[in-house]
Amino acid sequence: MNKSSRKILGKTLNQLSDWRKSFGKWEEDSALFVSDEKAEQVFSRLVQRLKCNFPFHHPIYAGQMLKPPHPLTWAAYAMAMSINPNNHALDGGPPSSEMEKESIAQLAHFFGYGKEFLGHLTASGTIANLEALWVARESQPKKKIAYSENAHYTHERMCSVLRVEGVKIPVLENGGFNLHEINPEEIGTIVVTLGTTGLGEVEPLDQILPWAKEHDIRIHIDAAYGGFFRTLQDSDLIDGTSWKLIEHADSIVIDPHKHGLQPYGCGCVIFKDPAVGKFYKHDSPYTYFTSEDLHLGEISLECSRAGAAAVALWATLEMFPLKETEGFGPILAKCRNAALKMHGLIGTSQKLKTYKKPELDILGYFPSEAKTTSEISAKSKKVFDAGMKDQTFYLSLYRVPAETFTRLHPEYEADTEDVIILRSVFMKPDQEEFVEELLKRIESHI
Structure with missing residues (x-):
């Protein structure tokens, strides 16, 4: 969360606090009390545990479909959670x-x-x-x-x-x-x-x-x-x-x-x-009474x-309006451009080849210096593991039937039922400018 969203969240939580107080004074029950020392200890441990996540927020993460929420969206969610409304009745x-x-x-x-x-x-x-x-x-x-x-x-x-x-x-x-x-x-x-x-x-x-x-x-x-x-x-x-x-x-x-x-x-x-x-x-005996x-x-x-x-x-x-030139449109355009840019760069690579042209922002590709589907799978897994080991990039893997794969790439011999290729999901607009660096890092492990 950036400074701006922290400031907005703090200000709005204070406004909600004033709203709570408007209903009259009360003392929070002592059973809910947690000392500052204990809370600090727990949250300190919590921070360390959460740091074990992959860096979903960073452009080096091009693995699964994990897109960080916008900081202001997170602030709105946190603000509402301080009340914890239930959208049932x-x-x-x-x-x-x-x-x-x-x-x-x-x-x-x-x-x-x-x-x-x-x-x-x-x-x-x-x-x-x-x-x-x-x-x-x-x-x-x-x-x-x-x-x-x-x-x-x-x-x-x-x-x-x-x-x-x-x-x-x-x-x-x-x-x-x-x-x-x-x-x-x-x-x-x-x-x-x-x-x-x-x-x-x-x-x-x-x-x-x-x-x-x-x-x-x-x-x-x-x-x-x-x-x-x-x-x-x-x-x-x-x-x-x-x-x-x-x-x-x-x-x-x-x-x-x-x-x-x-x-x-x-x-x-x-x-x-x-x-x-x-x-x-359906009917419920204790809900749906407050409004017609x-x-x-x-x-x-x-x-x-x-x-x-x-x-x-x-x-x-x-x-963020649902428009092409404002709001979501420019964000989605950058994600799409990232996939197209990576596709184009791999087209001139001596080490990688794309599986097929992407239709949205997900790209499949594989090490080209192989002769069989088993070699492609082994090399793909090696690259996948290497990126996570040195924390320089994060990809995902995708399994394709060998028959389907060789129909698109007949120059490779199918010696397995399936072939495992590399897969990148470019969900962050920041990745449009990062894919060239990402490709260099991937190629250095092939």
């Missing part, structure tokens, strides 16, 4: 519930939905996708749910939880879905991922949409990772085709705790047709949820 947090509704409306508008929609925040993208698939099951209870072989494992797992048969769709060499392999009469909902968590691939909604409409199949968009890239749909940085069709989907999931600058956990699910709210209908307005718990599978997540998201959207 309105009496658990009236202001934070209203902020959640306003934030959902902004996201729904961002995705092209009209005035009528239904949605809320969740603890994670997993829970958001669970709700979307649950509504899919309730909408067409005798039908299956289909998703591509590149979809997040969440979908297969949640189908198991919901006792719905899931159908895995093969992906063609050009990235299209092999729809001839499935029987449309059996499918009730198809999941389309706009930004896979493996390599950030954007699945072809333009191919799937007319097929789904022809067969009366619902479409669920999993944009948990890639959703905020819609800010760039009209730019020349990404192919905006699928992003411009997203408004035709029946439901959308996005994770603000990925590219939305939010702390964990903050997922979101939005339904185009508010009538799906009938599936949530909509209580978020009435349209959510979760009960208690952190109101602080809504407060932080609301504050962020006020500071």
Whole structure:
């Protein structure tokens, strides 16, 4: 947290302290007392333990999908947590519930939905996708749910939880879905991922949409990772085709705790047709009494949820609009440019080769001085370990079927079922200027 956000947080916490005192004096119960000495000892140990984390905040970390929350977002979250509102029933947090509704409306508008929609925040993208698939099951209870072989494992797992048969769709060499392999009469909902968590691939909604409409199949968009890239749909940085069709989907999931600058956990699910709210209908003998307005718990599978997540998201959207030239757009553009820049630099490298051109901000690449898939895997693991050992860079690894790999790179012999390559996720705008240095560090270990 920088000086500015510390100052703002301190000032606003003092203002909230004055608000607390306005209800009258009281003494905090002695059972809650902790001496300064003990607190200092515990927090000193805590600092040392937290230092064992990887440097997620620094551009040398290009490993997993871990994007630091904006300092002001963190401040808004901490400020709200000093009250600890619960966005279930309105009496658990009236202001934070209203902020959640306003934030959902902004996201729904961002995705092209009209005035009528239904949605809320969740603890994670997993829970958001669970709700979307649950509504899919309730909408067409005798039908299956289909998703591509590149979809997040969440979908297969949640189908198991919901006792719905899931159908895995093969992906063609050009990235299209092999729809001839499935029987449309059996499918009730198809999941389309706009930004896979493996390599950030954007699945072809333009191919799937007319097929789904022809067969009366619902479409669920999993944009948990890639959703905020819609800010760039009209730019020349990404192919905006699928992003411009997203408004035709029946439901959308996005994770603000990925590219939305939010702390964990903050997922979101939005339904185009508010009538799906009938599936949530339930009664509670001790909630929903304080207001005739909509209580978020009435349209959510979760009960208690952190109101602080809504407060932080609301504050962020006020500071960073969902626009191409202002707010989120310039941030996402730098992340995208970092991946493109790294792709271009590796193109002239004597030691590395890219697996394929990135579609968003995730890049796969591998040591090129090898002859077989087993050699590539061994060299990739060696580089991965070396960076973490000397703490000069942090990458991740990605497993690809050898058959798929050699289809793109036939010059290598497949002597294993899978091949492990290096993977970088460029989620921080700072990395646009750092990738040249990052590449030098990686190459020095090959």
